[in-house]
Amino acid sequence: MAPPQEHQSESDSSWDAIVVGAGFAGLFMLHRLRGLGMRAVVFEAGGGVGGTWYWNRYPGARCDVESVQYSYQFSAELQQEWDWSEKYATQAEILRYAEHVADRFDLRRDIRFHTRVSAASFDETARLWRIETEDGQRASAPFCVMATGCLSTTNHPRLEGFDDFRGRVLHTGTWPHEPVSFRGSRVGIIGTGSSAIQSIPVIAEEADHLYVFQRTPNYSVPARNAPLDVVERADIKASYPVLRETAARMFSGIVFRYNPDSALAVSDDDRRQEYERRWAHGGVSFMGAFADLLFDRRANETAAAFVRSKISEIVHDPVVADALSPTDIIGCKRLCVDTDYYATFNRPNVTLVDIRGTAIERITPDGVIAKGSEYAVDTLVLATGFDAMTGALNRIDIRGRDGRRLKDKWRDGPRAFLGLSCAGFPNLFTITGPGSPSVLTNMLPSIEQHVEWITACIAHLRNRGLGCIEATDDAEDAWVQHVADVAGGNLRSQCSSWYVGANVPGKPRVFSPYIGGFPQYVRQCEDVVAAGYRGFALS
Numbered sequence: 001m002a003p004p005q006e007h008q009s010e011s012d013s014s015w016d017a018i019v020v021g022a023g024f025a026g027l028f029m030l031h032r033l034r035g036l037g038m039r040a041v042v043f044e045a046g047g048g049v050g051g052t053w054y055w056n057r058y059p060g061a062r063c064d065v066e067s068v069q070y071s072y073q074f075s076a077e078l079q080q081e082w083d084w085s086e087k088y089a090t091q092a093e094i095l096r097y098a099e100h101v102a103d104r105f106d107l108r109r110d111i112r113f114h115t116r117v118s119a120a121s122f123d124e125t126a127r128l129w130r131i132e133t134e135d136g137q138r139a140s141a142p143f144c145v146m147a148t149g150c151l152s153t154t155n156h157p158r159l160e161g162f163d164d165f166r167g168r169v170l171h172t173g174t175w176p177h178e179p180v181s182f183r184g185s186r187v188g189i190i191g192t193g194s195s196a197i198q199s200i201p202v203i204a205e206e207a208d209h210l211y212v213f214q215r216t217p218n219y220s221v222p223a224r225n226a227p228l229d230v231v232e233r234a235d236i237k238a239s240y241p242v243l244r245e246t247a248a249r250m251f252s253g254i255v256f257r258y259n260p261d262s263a264l265a266v267s268d269d270d271r272r273q274e275y276e277r278r279w280a281h282g283g284v285s286f287m288g289a290f291a292d293l294l295f296d297r298r299a300n301e302t303a304a305a306f307v308r309s310k311i312s313e314i315v316h317d318p319v320v321a322d323a324l325s326p327t328d329i330i331g332c333k334r335l336c337v338d339t340d341y342y343a344t345f346n347r348p349n350v351t352l353v354d355i356r357g358t359a360i361e362r363i364t365p366d367g368v369i370a371k372g373s374e375y376a377v378d379t380l381v382l383a384t385g386f387d388a389m390t391g392a393l394n395r396i397d398i399r400g401r402d403g404r405r406l407k408d409k410w411r412d413g414p415r416a417f418l419g420l421s422c423a424g425f426p427n428l429f430t431i432t433g434p435g436s437p438s439v440l441t442n443m444l445p446s447i448e449q450h451v452e453w454i455t456a457c458i459a460h461l462r463n464r465g466l467g468c469i470e471a472t473d474d475a476e477d478a479w480v481q482h483v484a485d486v487a488g489g490n491l492r493s494q495c496s497s498w499y500v501g502a503n504v505p506g507k508p509r510v511f512s513p514y515i516g517g518f519p520q521y522v523r524q525c526e527d528v529v530a531a532g533y534r535g536f537a538l539s
């Protein structure tokens, strides 16, 4: 591997590659580009590395994929030297890990922090991507890699009267860096997705009163988080190669026990026992209880009914338990993982405001009006999620050949080949872009696979004296159709989730991630390469 190149001065604006975003994708991309001997720069809107884990500092934030799996595998040394303290690491620990990686691989010197990219356009004559930032910087490079994240543009619902609110407003996805106290405060939280379900139990412990405005109840399973002791950590380190190899063969890229049986082929007792075991174990492996949970509505309903029975066991007030109980497909929206979420509604200082079938009527200077009543609050927490998959890319004015805007190309939904590249946008790569498994898998291995693919692709071009690679229209059309076909056979495509863009008013309803599974996706990426970059035009 070639040593990193000399650091460029601030005034230099011409690079071999530009990367947008310094989350886990951008950090590893920079490392690999340097490995090719390329001069690369990263533009990052935040003041530090870590992406999602830099911004989402809300109380209770953790990753619900086990830390030992939600971590890089490209460096055996990194794996061996880093100790995870808990089964599910906190946001703060994951951020420390990202910072450690940045320092360990000396990445920061090529990252421009507090620099948001506003435009990227392809200059066909010079065959360069020309980048502009919000603060007026310009840079150019033959290659541009968007490492902008799948859940990085926050969704702010337009609520009448919002600007008149006199209290404090916080969004889980852009949480302040300084400590936030809820002591003595009446808090209203809007939303009951993963971010809300993690933060509600923690906020409830501190706030005078917490009002939870719930439009749609969500299924959640207990995390059963626990510290990792010295012996467990040593075992993990000794078994990393096997763990990673096994994970690569799993549908989700995460190692857990999948039961190949149908939920409908076993007795009621056996089925219940399987769910009980998974509930006791905790985590997203609950959905691995039976093979057909995401393919057969009747099978799915057995798991849904089990979780509802748990909610009514945990929540004392039957009216509240009923309001917290979802009736739709479990796992259709992303399954939530919690610590004491349902039990929090037994606290006297927590009120569930069930706005199912209605909407928040308006925000007043002093609170929230819903279902005809005003709830006075000092702090409003928006746990209202993200403009997922396409939000961060569409926010940048990206223009390809003939000045065509990516946003226009994607007007009826995202179109990309393998989620990596778009026809009409030569030498532009997207890491975990729409049409790739990304959010339906363990993000870290999915990121690494994309970075390795892009790195090998650029090396291929350079080795052959080629300057350009671009997905063909035909390959892109076929891939978009394949992504839709696979989604059509899965229950996950049926509900109004952020996977289909339903949470953002006006967004076209398209199932964005690829739901064919991680191994199947990787095979297709490898086949494309083995066939001489089939589906791409190289020049």
Ligand code: N01
Pocket: 062, 063, 064, 065, 151, 157, 158, 172, 190, 191, 192, 193, 194, 195, 196, 198, 213, 214, 215, 216, 334, 337, 359, 360, 383, 384, 385, 386, 439, 498, 503
């Ligand atoms: O966002 P969400 P999130 N009025 O979109 C509600 C990942 N993640 O930030 O369902 C009232 O899931 C909305 O209601 P509804 C994970 O992939 C991972 O929680 O649309 N309510 C919903 O309840 C996750 O799936 C981790 O009816 C409104 C909520 O806001 C993804 O990020 C932790 C509303 C938004 O839920 C997003 O999770 C956190 C309105 N106008 C996040 N608008 C872990 O790894 C929206 N809502 C643990």
